[in-house]
Amino acid sequence: MSQNETPLFTGLVKHAKRNPIQFHIPGHKRGRGMDPEFRDFIGENALAIDLINIGPLDDLHHPHGMIKEAQQLAAEAFGADHTFFSVQGTSGAIMAMIMAVCHPGDKILVPRNVHKSVMSAIIFSGAVPVFIHPDIDPNLGISHGVTTESVKKALAQHPDAKGLFVINPTYFGISADLKEIVDSSHSYGIPVLVDEAHGVHIHFHDSLPLSAMQAGADMAATSVHKLGGSMTQSSILNVKGNLVSPERVQSILSMMTTTSTSYILLASLDVARKRLATQGFELAEQSIHLAEKARKQINEIPNLYCVGKEIVGTPATYDFDPTKLIISVKELNISGYDVEVWLRDQHNIEVELSDLYNILCIITAGDREEDVDLLIEALMELSNIHSTTDNKVTKAVPVSVPQIPVLSLSPRDAFYADTESVPFEESTGRIIAEFVMVYPPGIPIFIPGEIIIQENIDYIFENIEAGLPVQGPEDETLKMIRVIKEYKAIK
Ligand SMILES: Cc1ncc(COP(=O)(O)O)c(C=O)c1O
Numbered sequence: 001m002s003q004n005e006t007p008l009f010t011g012l013v014k015h016a017k018r019n020p021i022q023f024h025i026p027g028h029k030r031g032r033g034m035d036p037e038f039r040d041f042i043g044e045n046a047l048a049i050d051l052i053n054i055g056p057l058d059d060l061h062h063p064h065g066m067i068k069e070a071q072q073l074a075a076e077a078f079g080a081d082h083t084f085f086s087v088q089g090t091s092g093a094i095m096a097m098i099m100a101v102c103h104p105g106d107k108i109l110v111p112r113n114v115h116k117s118v119m120s121a122i123i124f125s126g127a128v129p130v131f132i133h134p135d136i137d138p139n140l141g142i143s144h145g146v147t148t149e150s151v152k153k154a155l156a157q158h159p160d161a162k163g164l165f166v167i168n169p170t171y172f173g174i175s176a177d178l179k180e181i182v183d184s185s186h187s188y189g190i191p192v193l194v195d196e197a198h199g200v201h202i203h204f205h206d207s208l209p210l211s212a213m214q215a216g217a218d219m220a221a222t223s224v225h226k227l228g229g230s231m232t233q234s235s236i237l238n239v240k241g242n243l244v245s246p247e248r249v250q251s252i253l254s255m256m257t258t259t260s261t262s263y264i265l266l267a268s269l270d271v272a273r274k275r276l277a278t279q280g281f282e283l284a285e286q287s288i289h290l291a292e293k294a295r296k297q298i299n300e301i302p303n304l305y306c307v308g309k310e311i312v313g314t315p316a317t318y319d320f321d322p323t324k325l326i327i328s329v330k331e332l333n334i335s336g337y338d339v340e341v342w343l344r345d346q347h348n349i350e351v352e353l354s355d356l357y358n359i360l361c362i363i364t365a366g367d368r369e370e371d372v373d374l375l376i377e378a379l380m381e382l383s384n385i386h387s388t389t390d391n392k393v394t395k396a397v398p399v400s401v402p403q404i405p406v407l408s409l410s411p412r413d414a415f416y417a418d419t420e421s422v423p424f425e426e427s428t429g430r431i432i433a434e435f436v437m438v439y440p441p442g443i444p445i446f447i448p449g450e451i452i453i454q455e456n457i458d459y460i461f462e463n464i465e466a467g468l469p470v471q472g473p474e475d476e477t478l479k480m481i482r483v484i485k486e487y488k489a490i491k
Pocket of ligand 1: 088
């Protein structure tokens with residue numbers, strides 16, 4: 001089959017055009033049985049292909065027809081041996097990767113700043129995380145990935161780990177030397193699992209960072225929906241080499257996936273793959289060009305700084321995706337959060353994310369030059385206002401990293417244990433049963449199973465005082481914290 005073909009989308013449309021009389025779910029039956037306002041808004045075509053795994057349409061759980069062909073084409077496009085479609089985002093694919101290599105009690109090497117789906121998978125699988133500190137950028141106040149050196153240290157200390165998990169590229173588009181990390185891990189026979197949520201496009205342009213499959217990684221969970229043009233929630237899991245069993249990946253994915261898979265999402269993966277495989281280079285080229293133009297213009301605006309290629313060159317910043325516009329607003333003496341709200345209220349502009357010091361805007365093939373011009377105009381106005389008025393000053397907080405406490409129980413055991421609430425300030429020495437995180441840099445300060453240390457309690461209160469958001473605990477005021485219940489000896 002050629003990359004110009006779309007077996008799943010084409011097969012689905014052909015089936016819908018035959019207009020079969022449907023005595024099967026979904027019960028809306030091409031929209032006739034649903035709310036007319038919603039039906040009219042969504043449109044007939046979308047509803048006609050909102051179908052289910054009946055015989056002619058294959059089954060994601062046991063693919064043997066059009067889904068199998070679409071997955072094979074995706075594997076070829078991404079340089080994988082096997083590609084699995086996920087209708088549960090990259091979160092679902094990440095959970096499947098970890099559960100495919102870890103049994104209860106197995107060690108997995110993970111950066112501390114992982115997405116929450118990694119911690120969910122660690123709880124589901126019963127794996128024991130061995131954390132690696134990510135590199136912190138003190139100027140931007142963001143965390144990068146892990147360095148080759150820290151990975152090598154972790155591998156030498158834990159050669160019995162069942163997997164190494166890395167984020168490549170990060171949300172901000174920074175990547176480490178993935179090839180060297182993969183080679184090091186493979187020298188111990190340890191598979192490398194890559195969170196490629198923010199890097200579906202990098203495989204298709206040689207001036208973008210190396211993709212997981214290009215670097216020889218064993219598995220990659222890739223959000224096609226984020227930057228690759230498919231519908232929200234649709235992702236892929238790529239598998240390569242012989243350290244991981246594709247049959248086990250398929251059965252774990254299947255265990256965690258709805259039996260009512262959305263064909264709209266699946267078909268959108270098929271067409272996104274076609275576009276990436278046949279036009280990916282040109283589309284990425286166009287995005288890089290537009291982003292570089294915007295970067296140059298932003299850097300001419302007083303008190304704004306848009307990160308460029310100069311960030312490359314430290315052990316954690318081996319390469320960089322220029323389609324990410326990390327805009328530091330620190331010099332305006334307002335926070336990234338304030339800028340996000342101001343852009344929304346004053347200019348109807350929505351950014352990808354903001355934190356204390358930065359906003360992040362992403363440029364894709366979906367962007368138009370005139371939209372980028374509007375962003376530049378808005379940023380010029382913002383700079384004018386804040387360079388001339390005496391605005392409130394955000395207290396500068398040097399971004400530092402908290403200690404990683406000792407893990408005394410596996411996160412799974414802590415999650416299922418009996419717990420009680422105690423005053424947070426008096427909780428030193430107890431085993432925590434919930435997560436506590438502070439942004440930036442978004443690194444967990446405590447995860448379930450860790451022993452609470454005074455140093456990290458102080459760190460949390462210092463950050464609260466500086467106005468940084470603390471997330472995770474049930475009690476958002478952080479007066480109380482949930483810990484593992486201790487039973488006193490009975491006299
Ligand atoms: C680094 C990272 N990994 C994984 C995910 C999960 O991806 P998805 O939203 O496709 O489940 C995200 C989502 O934002 C992410 O930022």
